[in-house]
Amino acid sequence: MKIEIVSTDETLISLFKRTFNNADVKNVNSLNSISTTNSTTNVLILTDEFLSHTDFVDYNFKKHNYVFYVMRNEIMDVLESTIKAMCVGNEMYYISARLTNEQVVSEIKKVLTPTEKQKKHVYSFFSSVSNVGSTSTSFSTAFSVSENTSAKVGLLILNAWDSGADYINYTGKYLDEVKDSMFNSHYDDDGHFQDLFQEVKKDSLYIMLGNRNTKLERLYTKEEIEKVIQRAEDIFDVVIIDAGCHYDNANIIQALYSSDYHFLVLNQQEKLKRKWEEIYSNILSPLGFKREQFLLVLNRFHNNPSMPSVKDLKQSYQMNVLTFIEESTNGYLAEFNKQSLYQFEDLKYRESVNVIGRTIANSAGFEFVDSSKKKKLFSF
Structure with a gap:
């Protein structure tokens, strides 16, 4: 599995690399532009810093197995519903800005490597x-x-x-x-x-x-x-x-x-x-x-x-x-x-x-x- 992250959040990038650089993941690359993404990448993680939801129509995301759209900027509740709907329409996973970095990585990991849910009590x-x-x-x-x-x-x-x-x-x-x-x-x-x-x-x-x-x-x-x-x-x-x-x-x-x-x-x-x-x-x-x-x-x-x-x-x-x-x-x-x-x-x-x-x-x-x-x- 190959993962590419388009983000300026160094803490988030570092957390991804620590979490996913293992035997199942060949490499985790961080990019500073969506135009440099590789078509052979299995997992693409995008943040709203580089891609606005209004520009989804300009890109073909179907060449990747998984695409995650991670919000970093807090937005109005009504707009959040709209962006999530657009993600669903484009077969992308929406990740809310309300989550911590650890929770963002956890949500993505649940999709990529699903395991039996542990009860938290x-x-x-x-x-x-x-x-x-x-x-x-x-x-x-x-x-x-x-x-x-x-x-x-x-x-x-x-x-x-x-x-x-x-x-x-x-x-x-x-x-x-x-x-x-x-x-x-x-x-x-x-x-x-x-x-x-x-x-x-x-x-x-x-x-x-x-x-x-x-x-x-x-x-x-x-x-x-x-x-x-x-x-x-x-x-x-x-x-x-x-x-x-x-x-x-x-x-x-x-x-x-x-x-x-x-x-x-x-x-x-x-x-x-x-x-x-x-x-x-x-x-x-x-x-x-x-x-x-x-x-x-x-x-x-x-x-x-x-x-x-x-x-x-x-x-x-x-x-x-x-x-x-x-x-x-x-x-x-x-x-x-x-x-x-x-x-x-x-x-x-x-x-x-x-x-x-x-x-x-x-x-x-x-x-x-x-x-x-x-x-x-x-x-x-």
Whole structure:
């Protein structure tokens, strides 16, 4: 296999050469012009620095087995959808600018040398608008998994617009406090990195809250967020992420990209569907996400004939509904006492959340034993 890269990104080129210069790849050449590409090259990697999508029609890419178009410049969401469509039409693979260099190489490697996907045991919660309950649901799910399995659970609040401080009396480090030092080798030590989290229960549940600094809402880099998630993967059996609902920052995209399961938290409001369709069409679909990759969690659900039913929402969103959670009467108390809703003796609520917890446990290879059922069995 012969690979040619047309790019000015020396870091990306160097990473390609380290990754692909092996027995299966004869050579990896870097070029500074598309006109110098060789017709015998199996794999051609182009960046938008040298070729605009408007000029696709001027070139014949069919002489290569694989052509990857790698975006380096951030663009409007609508334009991204258009460029991806043009890539598909020209039998090219589209690689979004939202990915880190390592992720770009990883995506290309998956196409060239496909292997069985390794489970990451990372699970993200997100929504299409704010105040729907992705944070409260991620907190409750973290408690569900930690209470009912032997897994060591790490909860990351990666919402750039909300620290998630409503459900815990917090003493750990916040995301904004570690932003500038995340690449310090100090955090390569598992113990030092784990110390950033608040230990809720030893070897069971650890929590790191999100951003409190409004100046940083859009200033987290892809690499910083990826580093936080990767280090969490290293030390926890299960990583649960609250990614929020704001798609104008790297936090949510990296969280979704790094996750095995994606739990879309919604309620029965009609405006959520309109907003979701905009986000899916303009952002998530161009990134390669499919509807079947998302599981719906219907929060604050009302069994009211005048409101959409579970079946209605399943058909409307064209996604599977994993569970519905009826509105809890303990919502105010949870925020006032800084507790997770899962910590209240509301069996119906806990059972609904346990559907998510059981799904995660099974995916991560842990037995889920419902502690509330055991308590009920031995109560008199």
